[in-house]
Amino acid sequence: MTELPDDIQVETEEGRRLAEQLQDSRRHARKLLEVKNLSTHFFTADGVVHAVDDVSFELDYGETLGLVGESGCGKSVTALSLTRLVPNPPGRIVGGEIIFDGVNVLKLSNEEMRLLRGKRIGFIFQDPMTSLNPTLTIGYQIAESARIHLGLSRRAADDRAAELLSKVGIPRARERMGDYPHQFSGGMRQRVMIAIALACDPMLLLADEPTTALDVTIQAQILELIRSLSAEFGTAVILITHDLGIAAGMCDRVNVMYAGRIVETGAVDDIFEKPRMPYTWGLMDSLPRLDEKKGERLRTIEGLPPDLINPPNECRFAPRCRYARDICREQEPELTPREEERHFARCHGTEPGGWIQ
Amino acid sequence: MTNGQGTAATDGRPLIEVEHLKVYFPILAGIFQRRAGEVKAVDDVSFEIRKGETLGLVGESGCGKSTTGRALIRLREATDGVVRFDGIDLTTLSSGELRKLRRRMQIIFQDPYSSLNPRMTVGSIIAEPIETHNLVQGRQARLERVKELLRLVGLNPNYTNRYPHEFSGGQRQRIGVARALAVEPEFIVCDEPISALDVSIQAQVLNLLVELREQFGLTYLFIAHDLSVVRHISDRVGVMYLGKIVELGPPTAIYETPAHPYTRALLSAVPIPDPKAERRRKRVILTGDVPSPANPPSGCRFHTRCWLYEKLGRPENCRTDDPELRLVGDDHRAACHYAEEALKSDVGVAHLDRTVYRAAIPEVTPGPTHASVSASVASQAAPGEGDGEQQAGGSQAGEG
């Protein structure tokens, strides 16, 4: 991973511990992931769709970050961009930097990228049925990744697969390795996906709406599994979801996305207690809640998200915003800091001295 | 609609009475399609819906809630049991009589994409029920009625010539609502009407349904898997598991003092948009999957996943006796041998002690240009509250 300086002798016990410490401190000095001014556009017949537009964020080692927003806000495209899996054509990363564990992802060759994807970054997608190959056994599909990326022998890879399967909570793991995906229920398949994602002990787990296709009780199982395994392995997680409740329960920090932009980012408590962006309020407000009596009219966000072909230089939420003033339509606000540490919002009104307080 | 108004609209007479409803689907096998077994989608369900009331039905996929909804308006044939609509037994009605009765009951579907015929214009989709029941004479009058319905659901009345694919998901759902309203029904089955929509659009459609209920005194069966949505709209709530209603009662009872361990497990699985409450809450994670309705467990169907069963040391009657839906409180029924034990538990009610309430959202203060803003918003929203959505959608359609 990190090369050791020559003067540390790894052979001795002491040297090894020192080397580990050094590696550790180096790791903590930097971020696992730094995304700087990432823009991903789709070149369609109708025009250039600015799906992800100048997005910057960071992720610490072992941290869980939520990407929250409605469909079409760019959260999935952001995740695909991180691993350079944006379908091309029509999509292309047109600008920015992605530094993953010190490596500039956008400068890697395709072969290096393939290694990075399998070994350092694991994926879980929304639909566990289509992400598994129906003609291969579960055991094979888990072991495959371990064989390719960790260079394990067949037997060792099978052992690893069995261990992972039982770790993700599949009973009688050894026996079930010979089963095919259709013999598993939706929740079980998602567990298998998690096992595959974790096969190479990745540093980052990308979970794109991992529970949207599942029932609420199964959702709770899967979320709990992701939570406990990421804690056990120290894996950082980027959780993409439209469900604020899931983000509240799972994440350390949250990025709220709207129309290709990050409109608010901060620690999960700050986002939920002191949101500083009208869109975030709208999202929270338009949900009916479990603890509410039947009743009041829900406050809605009127209208639809804007068209991302040639967005004008205005706050992208302004047309739907109840607080919007002239400045919002003349100048798009920057992502500027708010009171709390690492809390940023993109809103003229909630900036210090703004009219929404 | 507040609680008070809700009861005012309810005069207590049941509009729908369901007695021992069973809907089984045969499992056919072999080239001669012999009956190899059956899926007990709905297995002995009884309840009633009072006039003007909204009954919410929640449960996980495959629990039979949609089949129940469809059997109520006889889109599915009941295998056994009785469904009465305003005193008329639907299950024995001839197809001609049934067709006449269809005027009085309607359904709104989940998927805004597959619920509208892609080859028909919006105008003809909404006109179809009017023509079928010959409600309005003359083309011009019919067109006027279609426009009126579009306006009612918050769509631009000039869109009659457009095709469904030119609309967004939320707008299509409004078209589906307009089609259902075209026959001036008394009862509407809402089958997951908002679960396919985006969060901000969900609220718009939910508000529309509530408004229409008030305006026309509609009775709803509201089917959803989202417990919070059901609480928001329902006067009474039923919880289904594997083809049975396991708990039935007013929302306060169901959500605050649930008497069935399954309801509690469901509630505890719902994520709460409050990080502190989430960290504090005590979760019951149900193990395993829902068993197959073709071969449900013996006794209480939930015992294979039940946390209370484990806690009580696996009592035998859970495995052998199917519990009745019995009264456990005021208008509150649960089908559990140990409902009293469940009532004592504190599982699944973490949402009650949330500390973070709705983020304190500032009021709109009049700014230098505020008047013009609100004026433009008002003009946009003129025909109905969905108009903003519709205008954006219109331009979207033009581009696509």
Added chain:
Amino acid sequence: MASTTTALEAPVARRESRGLWRDALDRLLKNRLAIVGGIMVILLGVIAIFGPFISSAFLHPYNEQNVQLTAQYGGRPVPPLAEPGYILGTDKLGRDLLARIFDGAQISMTVALVVQAVVLLIGIPIGAIAGWFGGRIDNYLMRFTDVVYAFPDLLFIIILTMAFRETWFGRAMDGLLLVFVAIGVVSWITMARLVRGQLLSLKETEFVEAARAIGVPDRRIVTRHLLPNAIGPVIVAVTLGIPGAILAEATLAFIGIGAQPPRASWGSLIDDGRDFVRGDPHLVLFPALAVAIALLSFTFLGDGLRDALDPKLKGKQ
């Protein structure tokens, strides 16, 4: 559907309404191969209809001159471009090959139409009945189609033509109509299965359920909701089935059932030419080329239609 649509359209302010068919046409026109196919198909149609006139006006159908020509070449076919006006040469009787191919186009195009008409007339009702009623009726009908499918096509056609040869029907169009209908009778299986599959899946859609909930009578559900939505794949299957029909006729002509002299179909031309394939391959080559061009044209057009009518390829909604 049409009546209501127009009823509603009239009073509403006209605006550019791009319906599904319009969109399909737009997409079709963007597909270059499909346009080439379409133009070729139109051209073939023109040749089929006006072939005889064109032949007698510009080419050299059988006449005295041909006999002389044959004598000149010692009873052998004239090679292409060897004589002015005989672009593709002649056959052993001195008949202009191009004129023969034009004549053959008429038969081959008629095959295409008649066979597909028969396929539609049998396939759609059987498929629609099986798909709509489902259950036992579906089961019986589908087993019946399996039996028809299992029967050897060629044998079935031969038996049919033999059995009906002496009736008025068997004599219509020099006995060709019977052959064409016989081809159709063995070709409807795919269409029936396609329509059945379409109806089975459409029947479960929510818009059909909505129609039932409204109380729309069954017949109207079929005609207004099911068939219009199944029509796209049917059109495509028809276009893609035409090459098969042309080939089938060619095969039959080759073994002596079908177009008999002096009429020619592309198949019978190939059959006639096979004796000369060593010395004068053009007699086989050019008719075969005509078949190939027709097949490709219809296939391109069919492919284009399929893509144009496929809602999955609609792009973003």
